[in-house]
Amino acid sequence: MQFHHSRDLAWILAQIEQLAQFGQNKSGVTRLAFSPPDHQARQHVITIMQDMGLTVHTDAIGNIIGRFTPNGISADTPAVVTGSHLDTVPAGGKYDGVLGVVCSLAALRRLKTYEELRHPIEVVVFAAEESSRFEIAAIGSKAMAGLVKTAVWKRLKDADGIALADELQTLGLQTEHIETAARPANSIKCFVELHIEQGRVLEQGRVDIGIVDRISALTRLKITVAGTPGHAGGAAIEDRQDALVSAAMIVLAVRNIAVEYEYQGAVATVTILKTHPGVSNVIPGQVEMWVDIRGNEQEYIVEILQEIKDAVSSIADEYDTPVAIAVLSSEKPINLDDTLNQTIEAICTKLKLTSLRLDSRTGHDTMSLAHIAPSALVVVPCQDGISHNSSEYVAPENIAAGLEVLTETLYFLAK
Incomplete structure (x- = not known):
């Protein structure tokens, strides 16, 4: 595969800056799940997906799914899925979640031109990944994985007393139907997420790409x-x-x-x-x-x-x-798919990029999808390991490396 590095990278950087405008203030980016800035960011990505010619729909929990089905491929063929989230913590950064969404779109823009694809490819914007607003993390991906606790979720409210159910209604969705967001068995061939590391292991070791073996469990007490x-x-x-x-x-x-x-x-x-x-x-x-x-x-x-x-x-x-x-x-720790990780490792070698297997102490939508499909989490270095902070930064060369690995991985899985 040939990459138009400068064109793809320039588009990605421009989209990251554009999305940062939705919710940006002097403290950073505050784009809480289902807030007005989140709606703006979501609509921006929906427009990009539509302009790319993807089939776009929003599921019962608010996940945005942009799907490309190659010519002659049955709609029932299991999809190769990628994506991340757009919501942030209060006074967060530009890259957490957003990098995975934008790079997924950039990868699919390139892959759409290849005739060898034998599987649909989907880019998913998962709803409410951060727990900042409703105290439960990865709401959208949990619903997609069939991990819904409907009775609990119906009662969820934010610090201002606004219910999750009411916010879903602004999207024309009802909590009574969120279980229908669960994907049918075998509808997903595999899932790959690109994310910033949110730590310093890669930066300190001067490693290009991190391949996550296991994601830590989270227990939250009040x-x-x-x-x-x-x-x-x-x-x-x-x-x-x-x-x-x-x-x-x-x-x-x-x-x-x-x-x-x-x-x-x-x-x-x-x-x-x-x-x-x-x-x-x-x-x-x-x-x-x-x-x-x-x-x-x-x-x-x-x-x-x-x-x-x-x-x-x-x-x-x-x-x-x-x-x-x-x-x-x-929650319990999640082991990610070793066969998939070996594939990504081989792709890094092919691309002459250094890679490292590591564990992640930060939670991601990948944790949910791993319950229903082979899943992988690819991470790139972020400056000083800082995230959930306005100082969050990823160098363009690290973004470019992540894009190459993600694109090659999706291509290998979908052909």
Whole structure:
């Protein structure tokens, strides 16, 4: 295959900049799932897909699917699927998710001209990959993989009390129908996602391409500490039930437990802390905190969870502040397809690009698709490993390398 490097790369860079305009502010890019900026970005990509001559439709959860079916190929032939997401965390960057979407479109623009294809190729924009708005990650890809929890999802609301069900209605969708987003058996031959690494392994090793063997599991907790509000000046220290003091001890405990397990590929982080009533002269009477636990081995996740529970129990007793722990999500590590990874490795060698097998501690839509089809995750270096941040940056030469590998991989799988 021959690549028009400069033309393809210039188009990709232009699209990344264009998509960054939807939700850009002085803090970065804020394009929460199903928000007005997300709708703008989604419509922009739909227009690109239509201009490419793809068959475009939106499924019952809001995933956008652009499909190219080669001439003479049955519509029932399993599709080679690629794609990523457009939604961001608050004050996020330009490349997370977007790079995979735009490079997938660029790859398909090239592949459409090849006559050897024997499988349809689909580019998917997965809805609501980030958990920033509704606290559950990869909503769109989970629905596509048949991993829906309809009763739970019907109740999902964001911090402003807006329901996921209401946001879906803005797209003409109803939560009662989201189970129909599940793909029929054998409709997907395989799935390949291109993404930024969100770490420094590739950059530090000066490696062009990362091929992910395993994606860490995510367990997310909500811990609520109950105390007694009181006057910050009038209440004696020894008489207080200060929920924030207990919460602070829990934050330190989580960090210390995480240190013990990091060498085993696991980590734990307190990500959100909310105090109530949140008044400058009142002792906090309640604190809510969210804990993110990730690991490559299920046994270590379970051990971390138990150690956190034990530490929380001891702190609650010592400071007389009752604590409740709710498990919001609990997933298992996902092993990706080794045969597919070997193929990608061979393609990297053919293209004279260096590659490295590695594990990912960041979650992706690939985790969902791996439940229903052989799946692979290809990652490219990002500067200083920074992501979920306005400083997120991927050098053009790394984008070009990722595009070449993705295009060659899709071509090999679809011919």
